[in-house]
Amino acid sequence: MTSLRRALWALAAAGFVFGLAVVALIVTSDTPEYPAAWAAGGLAVGWSFIGVGLFAWGRRPDNRVGMLMTATGFAWLVAGCGLSDLPLVFTLGQGVGTLFFAVAVHLLLAFPSGQLESRADRCIVTGAYIVTAVAGLALWLFSDPRSLGCDDCPDNVLLVYDNETLVNAISTVINLIGAALITGVVVVLIRRWRRATPSQRRFLVPVYAAGIAVGIMLIATVALQVGGLDDPVLEAAWIAAMVPLGLVPYVFLGTLIRARMIQSRAVSELVARLSGTPRPGELRDALASALGDESLELAYWVPEQDRFVDAQGRPVELPEQGTGRAVTKVRREGSYVAAIVHDPVLDEQHGHVEAVCSAASLALENERLEAELRAKVEELRESRQRMLRVGLEERRRLERDLHDGAQQRLVSMALSMRLARARLRDQPEAAERLLDGASEELDAALDELRELARGIHPAVLSDRGLDTALEALAHRTPLPVDLESTPGRRLPEAVELAAYFVVSEALTNVVKYADATHATVNVASENGRVVVQVADDGVGGADPERGTGLRGLADRLAVLEGRLEIDSPPGRGTTVTARIPCG
């Protein structure tokens, strides 16, 4: 037996004994007109709340509803002590017994999650506790039940100073606050009903039933107070009001049991529906009806892209906590399969959601594979378009570089040569100067062409491979570059080229933006892929979306199913990592 179970049994025993004690107190008391009815009704209500509460507590220890229900039962029994004619017990029962209403309101507003979800809920419940405990006790400091018309009542042991005016004033304040709190509860409950989905409403029915029962009880109490504690008719009304109240725990219990039955039927229906090949969208519908949440949405995990996508393969942002939507992630064999985005009320039916998820996990995995395929196709399509655009831009840039650079120089050279030819005989010195100028232009044009060619495809890369090309690249960079590791062997040409451009672009960025003192380059081939890493000790804060350079790199890599990661915390350098699958 767990310690919780032991504690629950102890509470059950305490409740049992306490109930019997209260019955004995009431039956032997002179105060009530109908002691037997009081005793029977009181015991039924108290034990119902305690028994059902302990049962619920044992089944769902993490949910506070069971505990609150048990507390309501005990508070009720304490209130029952108020019917005793022993002065001490009477005073305790009358003074503290009103706590019952506060606990009951707490239970009402916390069902079914056990948590007070909104600020308004918390305010109302806190107010109820303060009014019933503090103000209730304060009232009993100044009121003598006999001067209030209860001739049979025993002494008030708390009484310090009998003052009817003061008692009336305090009562009025308490009643006003009480009325405000009740109005608050009614408003909260109505608002909740309005906003509730059909599946949530299923859980609100017992709350309303209980609310009405407690309301009747409260009206009876106030009426008793206003009408005088002795009126037999009102006392009878009070006893009658205990009947609906006694039924409340069973309504709660019935709801839970019905929900469980509906759930197990839903799971078997789901299994039957998924036994065939589900049509597109059918899985979602099946899960929506199994969980009773029409608003349910599905997202599928794509491990390579490290994100969830919808059935069409488009990226999906999962809702954060507190946005009115909840997320349950489905795992299968240790890895994510899908995420179910649903009504937060389903969090209360944790076991049910889990059962539905495991019943549907194979179907989810099938749909996940399809969604993953679509996501890949989608990404490829996008990256192909970007490649096309990048390619066009690159060609335009090349055209511009050629036109503004080498071509201009060659034109000017041609001009100089013509001029020199014309002056060859008459002004040989001028001709010489022109030819000198022309050959300078020629040198510059050749330099520019060489640089352009290197940018398009570095010859040393195809000649000697990545190691030599990276060495040359590191030496050309106007910043100390530690080439810590290189693959040491030839890799497929496309992989070498991609790795080379990652390093080249990353080093260019380091020089341009990072304000670093040095950079390190690591290229390792491991587990069938090449990992390229360029790190610097610069200012960090690089934005992967900035500029076309990194984006273009990511696209270049995407074609090879490679990925680019940029880690650039402000002030702590930048690390660019590319992972390229490699046979």
Added chain:
Amino acid sequence: MRVVVADDSVLLREGVVRLLEESGFDVVAQAGDADDLLRKVNAHKPDVAVVDIRMPPTNTDDGLRAALQIRATHPDTGVLVLSQYVEEGYALELVGDAAGGVGYLLKDRVADVERFVDSVKRVGEGGSALDPEVVAQLVGRARREDPLAELTPREREVLELMAEGRSNQAIAEQLVITERAVEKHVTSIFGKLDLAPAPEDHRRVLAVLTFLRA
């Protein structure tokens, strides 16, 4: 001086041949690919082979490989490699651990006939000729602790010309100073870089290159 010229571009090859012949060289054979080159060098044992780096059969660095083979098998034949690109790695590989009878120039340098001819002659005579671009890259490398920073601008110029394989006399002419001044600079550079003095030009090149590539 007997020369073999290897280049798969007939136009360029003819150009280089004509230029060399006009400058008094004896071009004994021409080759269009690396294998052809090796055969002709074997047959003619020339003083110097002028080799384009990019040649058939694979059109990558076949010329460089052939050049390395010639250097290994025909120590008396100097090799001058012409390249479309400045790749210091290639130049250093070509030099290896002996800077005598070896050269690496950008292809466009042939346009500067006088200097090109001088380079061919130097390589043929067992000296060395490194392209100023290659030297500039070696000198310009970003270093953590750069001893080159201690050199004066003039010493830097002298260092670069030394690395190209120029003699003191050539350096003096280029910088328009006396040979004596060049010698003083050289001593100072070797002191600052903590290098052992090397009397011959090509040994000096090797010492400087070894320092620069470290």
